[in-house]
Amino acid sequence: MKAAQLYGKEKVRVSEVDKPEINENEVLLKVKAASLCGTDVRMYKNGHEGVDEKHPLTLGHELAGVIAEVGTKITSYKVGQRVSVAPNIGCGVCDQCVSGNTHLCANYQAFGINLSGGFAEYLKIPEKAVQQGNITPLADETSFEQAALIEPFSCVFNGQNIAKVYPGDTVLIIGGGPIGIMHVMLAFSQGAGKVILTDHHEDRMAAVKRILPQLITLTSENLADKITAETKGQGVNLCIVAAPSPEAQTESLQYMATNGRLLFFGGLPKGRENVSLNTNLLHYKQLRIFGCTRASLSSYRTSEKLIASGQVPIEQLITKRYLLNDFKQALENAEKSVGLKNVIVFE
Numbered sequence: 001m002k003a004a005q006l007y008g009k010e011k012v013r014v015s016e017v018d019k020p021e022i023n024e025n026e027v028l029l030k031v032k033a034a035s036l037c038g039t040d041v042r043m044y045k046n047g048h049e050g051v052d053e054k055h056p057l058t059l060g061h062e063l064a065g066v067i068a069e070v071g072t073k074i075t076s077y078k079v080g081q082r083v084s085v086a087p088n089i090g091c092g093v094c095d096q097c098v099s100g101n102t103h104l105c106a107n108y109q110a111f112g113i114n115l116s117g118g119f120a121e122y123l124k125i126p127e128k129a130v131q132q133g134n135i136t137p138l139a140d141e142t143s144f145e146q147a148a149l150i151e152p153f154s155c156v157f158n159g160q161n162i163a164k165v166y167p168g169d170t171v172l173i174i175g176g177g178p179i180g181i182m183h184v185m186l187a188f189s190q191g192a193g194k195v196i197l198t199d200h201h202e203d204r205m206a207a208v209k210r211i212l213p214q215l216i217t218l219t220s221e222n223l224a225d226k227i228t229a230e231t232k233g234q235g236v237n238l239c240i241v242a243a244p245s246p247e248a249q250t251e252s253l254q255y256m257a258t259n260g261r262l263l264f265f266g267g268l269p270k271g272r273e274n275v276s277l278n279t280n281l282l283h284y285k286q287l288r289i290f291g292c293t294r295a296s297l298s299s300y301r302t303s304e305k306l307i308a309s310g311q312v313p314i315e316q317l318i319t320k321r322y323l324l325n326d327f328k329q330a331l332e333n334a335e336k337s338v339g340l341k342n343v344i345v346f347e
Contacts, residue, residue: 031064035062059117060119121346141308156182163292172240184197196215196230227255
Protein backbone atom coordinates (compact mmCIF):
# COMPACT_ATOMS: atom_id res chain seq x y z
CA MET A 1 0.00 0.00 0.00
CA LYS A 2 1.01 3.66 -0.29
CA ALA A 3 1.69 6.00 2.64
CA ALA A 4 2.96 9.59 3.02
CA GLN A 5 5.91 9.31 5.37
CA LEU A 6 8.21 11.75 7.16
CA TYR A 7 11.89 10.79 6.94
CA GLY A 8 13.35 13.78 8.77
CA LYS A 9 13.35 17.56 8.66
CA GLU A 10 11.78 18.69 5.35
CA LYS A 11 11.92 15.13 4.04
CA VAL A 12 8.59 13.60 3.10
CA ARG A 13 7.62 11.23 0.32
CA VAL A 14 4.89 8.82 -0.68
CA SER A 15 6.28 5.31 -0.23
CA GLU A 16 5.24 1.72 -0.77
CA VAL A 17 4.89 0.05 2.64
CA ASP A 18 3.46 -3.21 3.89
CA LYS A 19 -0.25 -3.33 4.52
CA PRO A 20 -0.77 -3.71 8.30
CA GLU A 21 -1.81 -7.06 9.72
CA ILE A 22 -4.11 -7.14 12.75
CA ASN A 23 -4.47 -9.53 15.66
CA GLU A 24 -7.68 -10.79 17.26
CA ASN A 25 -8.19 -7.58 19.26
CA GLU A 26 -7.44 -5.00 16.59
CA VAL A 27 -9.25 -3.27 13.72
CA LEU A 28 -8.00 -2.44 10.23
CA LEU A 29 -9.33 0.79 8.71
CA LYS A 30 -9.44 1.57 5.00
CA VAL A 31 -8.83 5.30 5.05
CA LYS A 32 -11.21 7.40 2.94
CA ALA A 33 -10.23 10.96 3.94
CA ALA A 34 -7.44 12.55 5.98
CA SER A 35 -6.91 16.27 6.57
CA LEU A 36 -3.68 18.25 6.92
CA CYS A 37 -3.14 20.58 9.87
CA GLY A 38 -0.52 22.84 11.39
CA THR A 39 0.99 19.99 13.41
CA ASP A 40 1.82 18.11 10.21
CA VAL A 41 3.47 21.24 8.83
CA ARG A 42 5.50 21.82 12.01
CA MET A 43 6.70 18.21 12.05
CA TYR A 44 7.76 18.57 8.43
CA LYS A 45 9.51 21.92 8.94
CA ASN A 46 11.23 21.08 12.24
CA GLY A 47 11.63 17.32 12.09
CA HIS A 48 10.35 15.02 14.81
CA GLU A 49 11.99 13.08 17.60
CA GLY A 50 12.87 9.52 16.63
CA VAL A 51 12.10 10.06 12.94
CA ASP A 52 14.86 9.61 10.36
CA GLU A 53 15.62 7.77 7.13
CA LYS A 54 15.72 4.43 8.92
CA HIS A 55 12.68 5.19 11.10
CA PRO A 56 10.07 6.98 8.97
CA LEU A 57 6.66 7.95 10.34
CA THR A 58 3.37 7.93 8.46
CA LEU A 59 1.77 11.31 9.19
CA GLY A 60 -1.92 12.16 9.65
CA HIS A 61 -4.13 12.39 12.74
CA GLU A 62 -7.37 13.81 11.25
CA LEU A 63 -8.99 10.85 9.51
CA ALA A 64 -12.01 8.73 8.68
CA GLY A 65 -12.74 5.60 6.70
CA VAL A 66 -14.41 2.21 6.44
CA ILE A 67 -13.60 -0.77 8.65
CA ALA A 68 -11.90 -3.33 6.40
CA GLU A 69 -11.14 -6.08 8.94
CA VAL A 70 -11.99 -6.78 12.58
CA GLY A 71 -10.19 -9.12 14.95
CA THR A 72 -11.98 -12.32 15.92
CA LYS A 73 -12.53 -11.07 19.48
CA ILE A 74 -14.00 -7.71 18.42
CA THR A 75 -17.75 -7.42 18.97
CA SER A 76 -18.32 -3.64 18.98
CA TYR A 77 -17.48 -2.98 15.33
CA LYS A 78 -18.08 -4.69 12.01
CA VAL A 79 -16.63 -4.79 8.50
CA GLY A 80 -18.05 -2.07 6.26
CA GLN A 81 -18.86 0.30 9.11
CA ARG A 82 -18.21 4.00 8.42
CA VAL A 83 -16.13 5.49 11.24
CA SER A 84 -13.73 8.22 12.24
CA VAL A 85 -10.85 7.79 14.67
CA ALA A 86 -9.78 10.06 17.54
CA PRO A 87 -5.97 10.12 17.49
CA ASN A 88 -4.96 10.29 21.18
CA ILE A 89 -4.59 7.05 23.14
CA GLY A 90 -3.97 7.15 26.90
CA CYS A 91 -2.23 4.56 29.04
CA GLY A 92 -5.63 3.64 30.51
CA VAL A 93 -4.60 3.44 34.18
CA CYS A 94 -3.39 6.89 35.32
CA ASP A 95 -5.69 9.33 37.14
CA GLN A 96 -6.29 11.37 33.98
CA CYS A 97 -7.27 8.31 31.95
CA VAL A 98 -9.52 6.96 34.68
CA SER A 99 -11.28 10.35 34.83
CA GLY A 100 -12.01 10.15 31.11
CA ASN A 101 -9.25 12.54 30.08
CA THR A 102 -7.13 10.11 28.11
CA HIS A 103 -5.96 13.07 25.99
CA LEU A 104 -4.19 14.47 29.08
CA CYS A 105 -2.30 11.25 29.84
CA ALA A 106 1.38 11.98 30.42
CA ASN A 107 2.26 8.89 28.39
CA TYR A 108 -0.30 9.23 25.61
CA GLN A 109 0.34 8.05 22.08
CA ALA A 110 -1.25 9.43 18.93
CA PHE A 111 -1.73 8.40 15.33
CA GLY A 112 0.52 10.45 13.07
CA ILE A 113 2.60 11.65 16.03
CA ASN A 114 4.29 8.56 17.43
CA LEU A 115 2.11 5.87 15.80
CA SER A 116 1.53 5.32 12.10
CA GLY A 117 -1.10 7.81 10.94
CA GLY A 118 -3.85 8.29 8.42
CA PHE A 119 -2.06 9.46 5.28
CA ALA A 120 -2.05 5.85 4.12
CA GLU A 121 -4.42 3.49 2.39
CA TYR A 122 -4.87 1.43 5.55
CA LEU A 123 -4.44 2.10 9.27
CA LYS A 124 -4.20 -0.41 12.09
CA ILE A 125 -6.19 0.52 15.21
CA PRO A 126 -4.46 -1.15 18.19
CA GLU A 127 -6.33 -2.90 20.97
CA LYS A 128 -5.94 -0.08 23.48
CA ALA A 129 -7.57 2.42 21.09
CA VAL A 130 -10.40 0.01 20.34
CA GLN A 131 -11.06 -0.58 24.03
CA GLN A 132 -10.89 3.11 25.00
CA GLY A 133 -13.46 4.08 22.36
CA ASN A 134 -11.27 5.96 19.88
CA ILE A 135 -13.38 4.62 17.01
CA THR A 136 -16.57 6.65 16.46
CA PRO A 137 -19.34 5.36 14.18
CA LEU A 138 -20.50 8.01 11.72
CA ALA A 139 -24.04 9.16 11.14
CA ASP A 140 -25.32 8.66 7.60
CA GLU A 141 -25.38 12.45 7.21
CA THR A 142 -21.65 12.80 7.92
CA SER A 143 -19.36 12.51 4.90
CA PHE A 144 -15.85 11.12 5.21
CA GLU A 145 -14.42 14.56 4.44
CA GLN A 146 -16.49 16.17 7.19
CA ALA A 147 -15.48 13.35 9.52
CA ALA A 148 -11.79 14.05 8.87
CA LEU A 149 -12.39 17.48 10.42
CA ILE A 150 -13.97 16.12 13.61
CA GLU A 151 -10.58 16.00 15.32
CA PRO A 152 -9.67 19.71 15.02
CA PHE A 153 -13.29 20.67 15.68
CA SER A 154 -13.29 18.53 18.84
CA CYS A 155 -10.29 20.54 20.11
CA VAL A 156 -12.31 23.71 19.51
CA PHE A 157 -15.27 22.14 21.31
CA ASN A 158 -13.03 21.20 24.23
CA GLY A 159 -11.83 24.79 24.56
CA GLN A 160 -15.29 26.33 24.45
CA ASN A 161 -16.61 23.68 26.81
CA ILE A 162 -13.98 24.81 29.32
CA ALA A 163 -14.42 28.59 28.88
CA LYS A 164 -18.18 28.41 28.14
CA VAL A 165 -20.33 30.32 25.68
CA TYR A 166 -23.56 31.50 27.26
CA PRO A 167 -26.67 32.51 25.30
CA GLY A 168 -26.42 36.13 24.22
CA ASP A 169 -22.66 36.40 24.82
CA THR A 170 -20.50 38.70 22.75
CA VAL A 171 -17.54 36.60 21.63
CA LEU A 172 -14.30 37.88 20.11
CA ILE A 173 -12.09 35.45 18.20
CA ILE A 174 -8.56 36.55 17.34
CA GLY A 175 -7.21 34.59 14.38
CA GLY A 176 -9.04 33.72 11.16
CA GLY A 177 -7.40 30.42 10.28
CA PRO A 178 -9.34 27.15 10.14
CA ILE A 179 -9.37 26.84 13.94
CA GLY A 180 -10.57 30.41 14.41
CA ILE A 181 -13.35 29.85 11.89
CA MET A 182 -14.38 26.65 13.69
CA HIS A 183 -14.57 28.72 16.88
CA VAL A 184 -16.88 31.16 15.06
CA MET A 185 -19.14 28.36 13.86
CA LEU A 186 -19.32 26.70 17.26
CA ALA A 187 -19.93 29.96 19.14
CA PHE A 188 -22.94 30.70 16.94
CA SER A 189 -24.29 27.18 17.43
CA GLN A 190 -23.87 27.61 21.21
CA GLY A 191 -26.14 30.67 21.23
CA ALA A 192 -23.71 33.58 21.13
CA GLY A 193 -25.56 36.82 20.46
CA LYS A 194 -22.69 38.46 18.61
CA VAL A 195 -19.46 36.98 17.26
CA ILE A 196 -16.55 39.18 16.18
CA LEU A 197 -13.55 37.95 14.20
CA THR A 198 -10.29 39.80 13.73
CA ASP A 199 -7.35 38.78 11.56
CA HIS A 200 -4.48 40.45 9.73
CA HIS A 201 -5.68 38.98 6.42
CA GLU A 202 -8.72 40.95 5.30
CA ASP A 203 -9.33 38.61 2.35
CA ARG A 204 -9.61 35.69 4.75
CA MET A 205 -12.15 37.57 6.89
CA ALA A 206 -14.13 38.41 3.77
CA ALA A 207 -14.20 34.72 2.85
CA VAL A 208 -15.49 33.80 6.31
CA LYS A 209 -18.10 36.54 6.08
CA ARG A 210 -19.46 34.90 2.92
CA ILE A 211 -19.88 31.63 4.81
CA LEU A 212 -21.31 33.27 7.95
CA PRO A 213 -22.90 36.62 6.99
CA GLN A 214 -24.02 37.29 10.58
CA LEU A 215 -20.35 37.48 11.62
CA ILE A 216 -18.81 40.86 12.47
CA THR A 217 -15.26 41.33 11.12
CA LEU A 218 -12.82 43.94 12.39
CA THR A 219 -9.31 44.73 11.22
CA SER A 220 -6.58 44.67 13.85
CA GLU A 221 -5.67 48.36 13.65
CA ASN A 222 -6.94 50.23 16.74
CA LEU A 223 -8.84 47.09 17.68
CA ALA A 224 -9.50 48.16 21.28
CA ASP A 225 -11.35 51.28 20.09
CA LYS A 226 -13.36 49.22 17.58
CA ILE A 227 -14.33 46.70 20.26
CA THR A 228 -15.40 49.54 22.56
CA ALA A 229 -17.60 51.01 19.83
CA GLU A 230 -19.05 47.62 18.79
CA THR A 231 -19.96 46.69 22.39
CA LYS A 232 -21.07 50.19 23.46
CA GLY A 233 -18.27 50.38 25.97
CA GLN A 234 -18.99 47.04 27.63
CA GLY A 235 -16.27 44.84 26.15
CA VAL A 236 -16.63 41.18 25.17
CA ASN A 237 -17.82 38.38 27.43
CA LEU A 238 -15.46 35.82 25.93
CA CYS A 239 -12.25 36.33 23.99
CA ILE A 240 -10.61 33.36 22.25
CA VAL A 241 -7.03 33.84 21.09
CA ALA A 242 -6.76 31.34 18.23
CA ALA A 243 -3.44 32.58 16.90
CA PRO A 244 0.12 31.73 18.02
CA SER A 245 0.77 35.33 19.04
CA PRO A 246 2.13 36.47 22.44
CA GLU A 247 1.09 40.02 21.56
CA ALA A 248 -2.50 38.93 20.96
CA GLN A 249 -2.59 37.26 24.38
CA THR A 250 -1.15 40.35 26.06
CA GLU A 251 -3.57 42.73 24.34
CA SER A 252 -6.64 40.53 24.83
CA LEU A 253 -7.26 41.69 28.42
CA GLN A 254 -8.11 45.22 27.28
CA TYR A 255 -11.05 43.99 25.17
CA MET A 256 -12.85 42.34 28.07
CA ALA A 257 -16.12 43.07 29.82
CA THR A 258 -16.21 42.83 33.61
CA ASN A 259 -16.49 39.21 34.72
CA GLY A 260 -15.34 38.07 31.27
CA ARG A 261 -13.47 34.95 30.21
CA LEU A 262 -10.38 34.49 28.08
CA LEU A 263 -9.34 31.30 26.33
CA PHE A 264 -5.75 30.98 25.17
CA PHE A 265 -6.19 28.33 22.50
CA GLY A 266 -3.08 26.62 21.20
CA GLY A 267 0.60 27.05 21.96
CA LEU A 268 3.15 29.76 21.29
CA PRO A 269 6.46 29.48 19.41
CA LYS A 270 9.45 28.26 21.40
CA GLY A 271 11.33 31.14 23.00
CA ARG A 272 8.19 33.31 23.11
CA GLU A 273 6.18 31.40 25.70
CA ASN A 274 6.46 34.03 28.46
CA VAL A 275 3.70 36.63 28.10
CA SER A 276 3.25 39.94 29.93
CA LEU A 277 -0.28 40.48 31.31
CA ASN A 278 -1.83 43.48 33.04
CA THR A 279 -2.94 41.73 36.21
CA ASN A 280 -4.74 44.84 37.44
CA LEU A 281 -7.22 44.31 34.61
CA LEU A 282 -7.41 40.66 35.62
CA HIS A 283 -8.07 41.66 39.23
CA TYR A 284 -10.40 44.64 38.96
CA LYS A 285 -12.50 43.22 36.13
CA GLN A 286 -12.63 39.78 37.79
CA LEU A 287 -11.48 38.05 34.63
CA ARG A 288 -10.80 34.34 34.21
CA ILE A 289 -8.16 32.91 31.89
CA PHE A 290 -8.35 29.33 30.58
CA GLY A 291 -6.08 27.08 28.60
CA CYS A 292 -6.89 23.90 26.70
CA THR A 293 -5.16 21.15 24.80
CA ARG A 294 -6.36 18.38 22.49
CA ALA A 295 -9.80 16.83 23.23
CA SER A 296 -11.37 14.03 25.23
CA LEU A 297 -13.11 11.12 23.54
CA SER A 298 -16.38 12.48 24.88
CA SER A 299 -15.73 15.83 23.19
CA TYR A 300 -14.84 13.99 19.99
CA ARG A 301 -18.11 12.06 19.91
CA THR A 302 -20.15 15.14 20.76
CA SER A 303 -18.42 16.97 17.92
CA GLU A 304 -19.43 14.23 15.48
CA LYS A 305 -23.05 14.68 16.55
CA LEU A 306 -22.90 18.45 16.11
CA ILE A 307 -21.44 18.11 12.62
CA ALA A 308 -24.03 15.47 11.68
CA SER A 309 -26.81 17.79 12.86
CA GLY A 310 -25.93 20.38 10.22
CA GLN A 311 -25.58 23.16 12.80
CA VAL A 312 -21.90 23.55 11.95
CA PRO A 313 -21.18 23.94 8.20
CA ILE A 314 -17.67 22.56 8.59
CA GLU A 315 -17.45 21.23 5.03
CA GLN A 316 -17.16 24.81 3.81
CA LEU A 317 -13.65 24.92 5.27
CA ILE A 318 -12.42 22.33 2.77
CA THR A 319 -10.56 24.36 0.17
CA LYS A 320 -9.09 21.58 -1.97
CA ARG A 321 -8.98 17.80 -2.23
CA TYR A 322 -5.92 15.82 -3.29
CA LEU A 323 -5.02 12.22 -4.02
CA LEU A 324 -2.26 10.69 -1.90
CA ASN A 325 0.24 10.93 -4.78
CA ASP A 326 -0.18 14.71 -4.62
CA PHE A 327 0.61 14.85 -0.90
CA LYS A 328 3.65 17.11 -1.34
CA GLN A 329 1.55 19.73 -3.11
CA ALA A 330 -1.10 19.55 -0.40
CA LEU A 331 1.58 19.94 2.29
CA GLU A 332 3.13 22.88 0.46
CA ASN A 333 -0.25 24.64 0.27
CA ALA A 334 -0.87 23.98 3.97
CA GLU A 335 2.59 25.35 4.79
CA LYS A 336 1.91 28.54 2.81
CA SER A 337 -1.62 28.89 4.28
CA VAL A 338 -3.11 28.59 0.81
CA GLY A 339 -6.82 28.16 1.43
CA LEU A 340 -8.16 26.67 4.64
CA LYS A 341 -8.32 22.87 4.99
CA ASN A 342 -6.53 20.62 2.49
CA VAL A 343 -7.87 17.07 2.50
CA ILE A 344 -6.36 13.88 1.08
CA VAL A 345 -9.11 11.65 -0.33
CA PHE A 346 -8.84 7.96 -1.20
CA GLU A 347 -10.76 6.05 -3.84
